[in-house]
Amino acid sequence: xxxxxxxxxxxxxxxxxxxxxxxxxxxxxxxxxxxxxxxxxxxxxxxxxxxxxxxxxxxxxxxxxxxxxxxxxxxxxxxxxxxxxxxxxxxxxxxxxxxxxxxxxxxxxxxxxxxxxxxxxxxxxxxxxxxxxxxxxxxxxxxxxxxxxxxxxxxxxxxxxxxxxxxxxxxxxxxxxxxxxxxxxxxxxxxxxxxxxxxxxxxxxxxxxxxxxxxxxxxxxxxxxxxxxxxxxxxxxxxxxxxxxxxxxxxxxxxxxxxxxxxxxxxxxxxxxxxxxxxxxxxxxxxxxxxxxxxxxxxxxxxxxxxxxxxxxxxxxxxxxxxxxxxxxxxxxxxxxxxxxxxxxxxxxxxxxxxxxxxxxxxxxxxxxxxxxxxxxxxxxxxxxxxxxxxxxxxxxxxxxxxxxxxxx
Numbered sequence: 001x002x003x004x005x006x007x008x009x010x011x012x013x014x015x016x017x018x019x020x021x022x023x024x025x026x027x028x029x030x031x032x033x034x035x036x037x038x039x040x041x042x043x044x045x046x047x048x049x050x051x052x053x054x055x056x057x058x059x060x061x062x063x064x065x066x067x068x069x070x071x072x073x074x075x076x077x078x079x080x081x082x083x084x085x086x087x088x089x090x091x092x093x094x095x096x097x098x099x100x101x102x103x104x105x106x107x108x109x110x111x112x113x114x115x116x117x118x119x120x121x122x123x124x125x126x127x128x129x130x131x132x133x134x135x136x137x138x139x140x141x142x143x144x145x146x147x148x149x150x151x152x153x154x155x156x157x158x159x160x161x162x163x164x165x166x167x168x169x170x171x172x173x174x175x176x177x178x179x180x181x182x183x184x185x186x187x188x189x190x191x192x193x194x195x196x197x198x199x200x201x202x203x204x205x206x207x208x209x210x211x212x213x214x215x216x217x218x219x220x221x222x223x224x225x226x227x228x229x230x231x232x233x234x235x236x237x238x239x240x241x242x243x244x245x246x247x248x249x250x251x252x253x254x255x256x257x258x259x260x261x262x263x264x265x266x267x268x269x270x271x272x273x274x275x276x277x278x279x280x281x282x283x284x285x286x287x288x289x290x291x292x293x294x295x296x297x298x299x300x301x302x303x304x305x306x307x308x309x310x311x312x313x314x315x316x317x318x319x320x321x322x323x324x325x326x327x328x329x330x331x332x333x334x335x336x337x338x339x340x341x342x343x344x345x346x347x348x349x350x351x352x353x354x355x356x357x358x359x360x361x362x363x364x365x366x367x368x369x370x371x372x373x374x375x376x377x378x379x380x381x382x383x384x385x386x387x388x389x390x391x392x393x394x395x396x397x398x399x400x401x402x403x404x405x406x407x408x409x
Contacts, residue, residue: 102155
């Protein structure tokens with residue numbers, strides 16, 4: 001019996017291996033059938049992928065772009081998406097900033113590119129992901145939906161680490177008396193000093209947000225009052241909420257960090273949504289967030305994030321959401337504090353998906369993969385190697401050679 005044990009074991013192990021390879025081969029060929037080329041110009045989408053993407057917008061309430069931050073191409077794509085979707089009633093742009101920066105961003109974009117440039121130069125890195133000239137065309141296009149006083153830009157995130165300088169600048173403007181102005185001015189100066197230290201040393205803990213504590217917040221509430229409807233209270237609340245999020249991160253509680261942040265995003269999104277729903281029963285929104293936030297279902301961090309809320313809310317309204325993953329395969333990205341850096345994401349692409357697209361990765365056109373047909377074509381077991389790619393996102397878009405966004409000069 002011992003004589004045959006090893007060969008028999010080898011044979012038994014070979015059977016699932018062969019089946020797995022056969023299943024993967026079927027998947028690879030199916031992916032190739034539903035892989036297209038995509039480009040954009042000033043008029044919108046071009047290439048063989050334009051038609052399936054445009055058709056996919058029908059019946060959708062929410063369009064979600066899950067991006068790799070800091071690359072030019074994602075802004076160009078989202079602008080083309082807006083150009084296609086605006087005639088279908090998409091009026092709002094939900095973005096990865098806090099509500100206060102979103103409001104300021106809408107103001108300066110409305111005044112022109114020079115105004116956005118001036119703001120970003122005065123308070124560098126206060127506007128996450130939109131402090132570059134390449135994205136101005138996207139922001140300007142989105143703002144064409146503006147009607148009356150209703151906000152177009154919905155900022156639903158925490159306060160970005162470098163943004164408190166603007167918040168305290170604004171608190172100075174709305175302070176009720178000189179003593180309160182002086183208090184806000186003192187915190188503004190601390191914010192400026194801390195930011196300058198970070199830029200010189202890279203020590204992120206010197207950011208004002210990391211230095212604030214409960215006593216500081218109580219002092220601010222006492223000076224400005226604590227009226228839930230007041231702008232000052234909302235700003236201080238925003239700092240308190242953000243402090244909790246960052247503290248969890250620095251304590252190594254990464255799941256808790258993402259969980260608290262996702263709850264804040266959902267709460268602030270629903271605030272915008274309910275206001276918009278007073279005039280439009282089913283407001284249509286385009287989202288642009290880091291790809292970890294825009295999953296349908298459980299996210300990479302095992303959170304039901306804002307992307308899943310959008311999917312469920314659309315379903316409750318008898319509509320659907322469309323989830324698009326957008327990233328570069330290779331190239332350069334602007335990572336903010338770290339500046340422009342080269343990257344290679346090819347090794348991170350699912351092996352089955354990579355096998356299907358690797359030949360196209362040698363070209364210049366963007367690669368767009370429509371995952372939706374695979375859901376009915378194959379069973380659960382066959383799709384297991386691609387479960388997340390197939391069900392969490394509808395389209396995957398890859399840029400063979402991505403370009404980093406620049407800075408205003």
